[in-house]
Amino acid sequence: MKIQTSVPTSKVARASQFMKAGVKVGGNYIKHYSKKLMDPSLSKDELHKDNAADIYDALSELKGSALKMAQMLSMDRGLLPVAYSDKFTMAQYSAPPLSGPLVVKTFKTYFGKSPSQLFDKFDIDAVNAASIGQVHVAWKDGKKLAVKVQYPGVADAVTSDLRIAKPLAVRLLNLNERDIDRYMGEVESKLLEETDYDLELKRSIEISEACAHIPGLVFPKYYSELSSKRILTMDWLDGLHLKEFMRMNPSQAVRDQIGQALWDFYDFQIHTLRQVHADPHPGNFLMRANGTMGVIDFGCVKVIPDFYYDNYFRLVNPDTLEDAELTEEIFNNLEFLTPDDSLKDRQFFSDLFKEMTLMLAEPFAVDEFDFGDDRYFKKVYAFAEGLANVQELKNSKVARGSQDGLYVNRTYYGLYAMLNELKAKIVTTKPEWLRSKKLVA
Structure with missing residues (x-):
């Protein structure tokens, strides 16, 4: 390497x-x-x-x-x-790692000590290197640890x-x-947060403790005394990234179990905590043959404002689109429509975003959803490709959609993509008010 x-x-x-x-x-x-x-x-x-x-x-x-x-x-x-x-x-998890001397220099900058002085054993060769930092294996007091070291100059x-x-x-x-x-x-603020390991330590402890009750999830313990603004130490978690895991040919039951844990994890964060692990790519999850999954890396967390949450998820309820007046109000609040739109533009973009909403909210419209159904994803990807050729979007003088939607939408996109790769069929748990009356009936 x-x-x-x-x-x-x-x-x-x-x-x-x-x-x-x-x-x-x-x-x-x-x-x-x-x-x-x-x-x-x-x-x-x-x-x-x-x-x-x-x-x-x-x-x-x-x-x-x-x-x-x-x-x-x-x-x-x-x-x-x-x-x-x-x-x-x-x-996501295989960028070229930094050399040993740079790693040692980072430790001396923030602890005044080398890794070998802080840990009983420290492997100077990184086992994983991604965008913001790389991970090393260390041992202390008989425990195997994962130590994340940030690349020099990234934050600045x-x-x-x-x-x-x-x-x-x-x-x-x-x-x-x-x-x-x-x-x-929005992107800049989130990237700056990701470089602040003090903040990540705080959020990691808070969210992992809040979500500890969710079946199938495993979280590491974090060590503040071995962490700093650019170094983060936690328990080592065993498991495989998604592609490696799927090569082991896990049973449908195991894939469904892990998929359910993923869905429930995001459901609880979004609807109860109102803040979410907004980086759902495979490098942040470690899957096991027994159907459990380790969750790591809380560097990117999106706090969801109440106004955005209320409007976004009212729209996700399938019944909302049957109320034209309410739908238009929400489209205005979410900035899909603008005060400068002509009547023709308002009609065009209303129809476009209704179609988009119906499609992306399909999992919420039922009690169970088969994310292994490639027909659904082919439909979504075909729609996305079609948008690139919509002249009204190309010629629009404004970018449509609240900036708060950037990481919320990315969260759901990443979640859907992982569930699709798992080929998982899951119960789409959700708040009762988000359920269609047709489902209740």
Whole structure:
């Protein structure tokens, strides 16, 4: 495995990495269109694969918010060509790790001691490296521990990284600049929170204790005396990430059990705690053959404002869309519709968001839902792809949807995607007021 001996920390050095990726991508386009002159039927598959590799290589050296963006994009199957999402998935738990001397330097900065002075044994080689930090195995007083060490300079570079990354996302990934600007503040605040391990320690303890009663979930114990603003120590949890777990060919019963625990975990956080583990990618869950699952990494937590919660979940109730007046009120509150919309635009976007809501809320409209039904997901992905060609959206002068929806929607998207990969059939528990009257009847 490639070992990284340094991380670019200055604005100039980090900007140079983005420029290097841009130059490589430009060369890939020249190569592609040169080949296309010889073979007009040539697809863009090879181009996407080359671009994905070059962009990922650049972002993985930068670590932090740049690599986190790749991780987030990898979860959006309908947003990017498959080559991008497949490559960017590596950002979830297999980025190039930092070298030993950099790890030791981080410990001395925050504890004044080396890892070997703090622990009975510390493995200097990381077992897992992701976007914000990497994980090492350690032992103390007979306990096996997981020690997360943040990459140097990550916290200081968040704001400048996002500024530099914006034009790259617009040009190379064909994202809408207005949408990026609208949600940049929300993304920036969450990324800054993720670099604050003191905050993560507090949230990890609070949420894991609050959710400890949910069957099938296992949470580590956290150690404040061995943690700091850039280092976080917890019990080591055994288990497999989702793809590895599925290769073990678990039974339907075990997959359903883990899927139910996942659903119940998010149901309780959202509707009872009103704050949620908003990073539901496979790198944060460890699955076991006995149907239990370890939950780690509470760095990204979305606190859901009451106003947004009330409107969003009223809309999720299938009965709401049958009340045209109430639906329009909620669409206005959630900023799907704007005061400047013409009557024609209001009708168009109302119909569009009704269709979208009905589709994404299907699991809530029944008591049991089979997330292994690929027909449902093909329908969702086809709808998402179709949105990219809707001229009214392309030409809209405003980005639609509350910024609070960014992480709430991403949470459900990640949850649905994991349940689909598990092929789990689950009971869709929900607050009683969220149940359709048709279900009650």
